[in-house]
Amino acid sequence: MKQVLEGSMAIAGGVKMAEPHVISAYPITPQTHIVEHLSQMVADGDLKAEFIMVESEHSAASVVLGASACGVRTYTATAAQGLLYMEEVVYNIAGMRLPVVITIANRAISAPINIWNDMQDAMAIRDTGAIMLVAENNQEAYDMHIQAFKIAENRDVMLPVIVNVDGFVLTHTFEVVETIDSIEKVREYLPPLNMEYKLDVENPYSFGTIAEPSVYTEARYNLYNAMNFSRNVIIDAAKEFDDMFGRFYGGLTDSYKMDDAQTVIVAMGSVLGTVKDVVDELREAGKKIGVLKVRSFRPFPEEEIVAALKNAKNVIVIEKAICPGKGGILSVEIRDSLFKHKINSVSVNGYTLGLGGRDITPGNIHGLVERAEKEENVDGEFIGLSQQYL
Amino acid sequence: MLTKEETHNELFTMGHTGCSGCAQSMAVKLIMEILGKNTIATSATGCLEVFSTRWPESSWKIPWIHSLFENSAAVASGIEAALKVLGKKEDITVLSQAGDGGTADIGLQSLSGMFERNHDVLYVCYDNGAYMNTGYQRSGLTPLDAFTTTSPSGKVSFGNNRPKKYMPEIAMAHRIPYTAVASAGYPMDLQKKVKKAKSIKGAKYLQVDVPCVPGWKYEPKYSVKLAQLAVQTGLYPLFDAEYEKIISVKKISKKVPVEEYLKLQGRFKHLFKDDAGRAEIEKIQKIADENIERFGLI
Amino acid sequence: MDFKVGIIAMPGAALSNKTGSFANEVPVFMHKTCTGCNLCIYFCPEGVVYGDKKTKIYDFDSDYCKGCGICAEECPVDDIKMVLVEK
Missing domain, CATH: 3.40.50.920 (Rossmann fold)
Known part of the structure; x- marks a missing residue:
């Protein structure tokens, strides 16, 4: 269905189609509209999820880290200072190989304080081990969020995916967006998350152990390899999306x-x-x-x-x-x-x-x-x- | 009857690399006996995390996760939310753990958030009164005049110049359903409080006094004795509270002067050198006396 | 790809670490005056003391005991003593 949507609405709409179970958020301009739309969807019963309004971005990322480790689909969004504040946790999410999806409404970094768009925030976290995609317009932002979960949750990737969307320029601008009507079709594209290792009383693994010099390098190497492997997964996710929904914006x-x-x-x-x-x-x-x-x-x-x-x-x-x-x-x-x-x-x-x-x-x-x-x-x-x- | 084989089945197993005489590992063992296998735990960065999960080893037989220093309560919030989604919250206890630094200093924000949102989480602060894992630096819960490596005693200093932050009252100020203070020196009291916390829905705060052999500088065999002396002097009042109301206090059976507690510990030995030190001991005695008065410990 | 390396450990795998090597002293349970109060079990930081109230026969697991001496110090009837480990 074709609709005129604000970028934030398109993002929230795309996220909704992915049916995340736990969403956490802390407000920061220009991310706010995204999480406001999502919280309204939850309030109206249109999206069945636990929406947790936390006390900081550090906790926003930590909440989805904990939830993701339990094997449920998770989402959060932030920008600029908020992203820098959660950076420590983004490294941790990536290091623990958890498939969290995060939107960044790209914004300048302080000082001087400035709430408007550039990409300094994204560039500041480029070595965290998170996959970083960049959307060109509201339509791509909508579609890219659905693809992001598929990429993150690939068994051989298992990394957080960050979707970069220009703050204000996209998040606060209305464009025509073709939304997907069939949730069944999205579910076919994006099957339920099925994690091999998770926090589960039946199989009680210990997560986030201390890795001594004898093994730390290997843990980082595995992450590095997964990131390299994700190249094909990103391309395939785009192609498969094209096959099913008829829209393509390139692979990498x-x-x-x-x-x-x-x-x-x-x-x-x-x-x-x-x-x-x-x-x-x-x-x-x-x-x-x-x-x-x-x-x-x-x-x-x-x-x-x-x-x-x-x-x-x-x-x-x-x-x-x-x-x-x-x-x-x-x-x-x-x-x-x-x-x-x-x-x-x-x-x-x-x-x-x-x-x-x-x-x-x-x-x-x-x-x-x-x-x-x-x-x-x-x-x-x-x-x-x-x-x-x- | 507890057989040798059965001791190997404890949910927090032996084989960890905690110091000999570690009161924190004692407290963890006692807490896990009550919480049972349907528990998911988080740990902040700190001694417990380091000595219990040196990859590929783990002392935990329950699902356990360590993320960072300051986010144990936030990670636990996320776990609780996920369990709700999965329809498993009724059957599973979420335990969030940290030391005193991870609780009262760097983790206070995420803990306050978890309290305010009233997640169904039992948060346990193992209080050994300093950053022991990094080598005995002062924290907000370091007691007055204690020597630490960042609050050393010296020609013009008696060590840590501030009294302990009163963390349990900060918890109570959030009007959470249950707050308790316990001690490794009183295992039955500790387990009774854990049992009660387990039965209550919502956010619970439990602070446990856990003496630290290398940080407090004493012989390993005195861990229990010191934990008990902390209570009997009035320096570590044990009580529990529902919302803002204290419902019980552990009475002091025989009041002990603080000197008896201080003199066993290397971190206070500079107080026993001269009259100026004695005057400091008087200040510590005053803290104990005020606690006794305020909590009605006698 | 085995991403568990360095990140995820198996439950209870620490049992493979025999911390008994830490000990300079170990307890001897003399079984003379024991009242079966179980304090030695409660207070053992490692959880290595076993036995029971009825028989009043307690012992410890030398594979893991670090020899802190808390059991001997806290035994209300002095029925546990510490002895040096012969190394």
């Missing part, structure tokens, strides 16, 4: 007008809409330009990125987060991927913009395309600074 990456592209813009999340509009214009003007969308940031789609970029000349990477003391984050990983594959003919230019909710305009993108042709391997340079404040 997606290409847009990439045939013969000499210039490629790489981006994640909602900014892709603007980028694609600009690329349409430039293509019409005869420019060989395309877009590479990164849909899975963790695991990092190295092979796909190399395959997509190896014949390009200029790559423009939209950096919505910054690594002080180095530069870009996404562009560094892309450059490293190409370097590993001995490709040195591609200039990878990372530009930092869109921080703390500043709009990324078509004009900005045009400007980057012009610049990139004259520059080489820009490392996260800030774009559009107001000179009066410097």
